[in-house]
Amino acid sequence: MKLVLDVWRQAGPQHTGRLERHTVDGILPYDSLLDVLDRLNCALVARGERPVAFESDCREGICGACGVVVNGLAHGGGQRRTTCELRASHFADGAQLTIEPFRARAFPVLRDLIVDRSALDRIIASGGYVSVRTGNAPEANALPVAKASAERALDAAACIGCGACVAACPNASAALFVGAKVTHLALLPQGSPERAQRAQGLVAAADREGFGACTSYGECHAACPKGIELGVITRLNAELLKTGQRS
Numbered sequence: 001m002k003l004v005l006d007v008w009r010q011a012g013p014q015h016t017g018r019l020e021r022h023t024v025d026g027i028l029p030y031d032s033l034l035d036v037l038d039r040l041n042c043a044l045v046a047r048g049e050r051p052v053a054f055e056s057d058c059r060e061g062i063c064g065a066c067g068v069v070v071n072g073l074a075h076g077g078g079q080r081r082t083t084c085e086l087r088a089s090h091f092a093d094g095a096q097l098t099i100e101p102f103r104a105r106a107f108p109v110l111r112d113l114i115v116d117r118s119a120l121d122r123i124i125a126s127g128g129y130v131s132v133r134t135g136n137a138p139e140a141n142a143l144p145v146a147k148a149s150a151e152r153a154l155d156a157a158a159c160i161g162c163g164a165c166v167a168a169c170p171n172a173s174a175a176l177f178v179g180a181k182v183t184h185l186a187l188l189p190q191g192s193p194e195r196a197q198r199a200q201g202l203v204a205a206a207d208r209e210g211f212g213a214c215t216s217y218g219e220c221h222a223a224c225p226k227g228i229e230l231g232v233i234t235r236l237n238a239e240l241l242k243t244g245q246r247s
């Protein structure tokens with residue numbers, strides 16, 4: 001099958017970007033969008049042209065590196081799917097796709113489809129971990145965790161830090177990402193002692209990094225490849241309210 005790609009090309013952070021049209025032929029229906037970009041890059045290199053820069057690692061929905069905007073939707077807008085899981089067969093033969101980097105002030109474009117998402121790492125470095133002394137691993141039944149809490153914590157821990165929630169949000173808010181980290185740790189005994197300072201630290205870091213405020217659009221949940229629930233933002237606000245703040 002064939003796809004017509006309008007791909008964002010930008011040589012560097014200080015350069016002006018533009019869409020560049022390429023037609024890619026010989027695509028197999030099971031090719032992922034990244035495979036399609038690989039095919040395009042092979043053709044560009046064969047012609048002596050600069051390949052399109054994009055990020056990937058696992059190519060199976062785990063690492064969160066590959067996110068781009070396809071036809072205006074983060075990760076292509078599929079249900080619980082990263083860009084590397086988006087198949088060519090999702091589109092009609094001959095379809096035109098516009099492929100752009102994630103757009104957010106906190107995610108500056110480095111080159112073509114690659115953005116700098118290190119702001120998310122700096123949010124985590126501001127308290128998204130457990131530093132209390134937990135001693136040796138306790139006997140498994142010594143510290144029971146309610147099943148519902150364990151499941152909600154693990155659901156929140158599914159966040160892969162891809163940044164699609166930020167890209168999809170009209171405010172470029174990182175509230176879903178922050179809420180997932182706060183919820184994951186607040187619901188477990190090891191994370192409970194630092195829950196208040198963690199919530200404050202992560203929200204303050206998100207503000208410093210230039211992410212916007214949450215005004216409950218809900219686009220973040222729709223774009224999230226791991227289906228992180230909006231309830232994590234409610235929990236984030238609950239944690240902050242205990243400290244007299246709000247996200």
Ligand code: SF4
Binds near residue numbers: 064163164165225
């Ligand atoms: S909350 Fe979802 S969309 Fe946001 S970074 Fe985590 S996995 Fe990606």
Ligand code: FES
Binds near residue numbers: 058061062063065
């Ligand atoms: S390359 Fe790892 S999630 Fe897509």
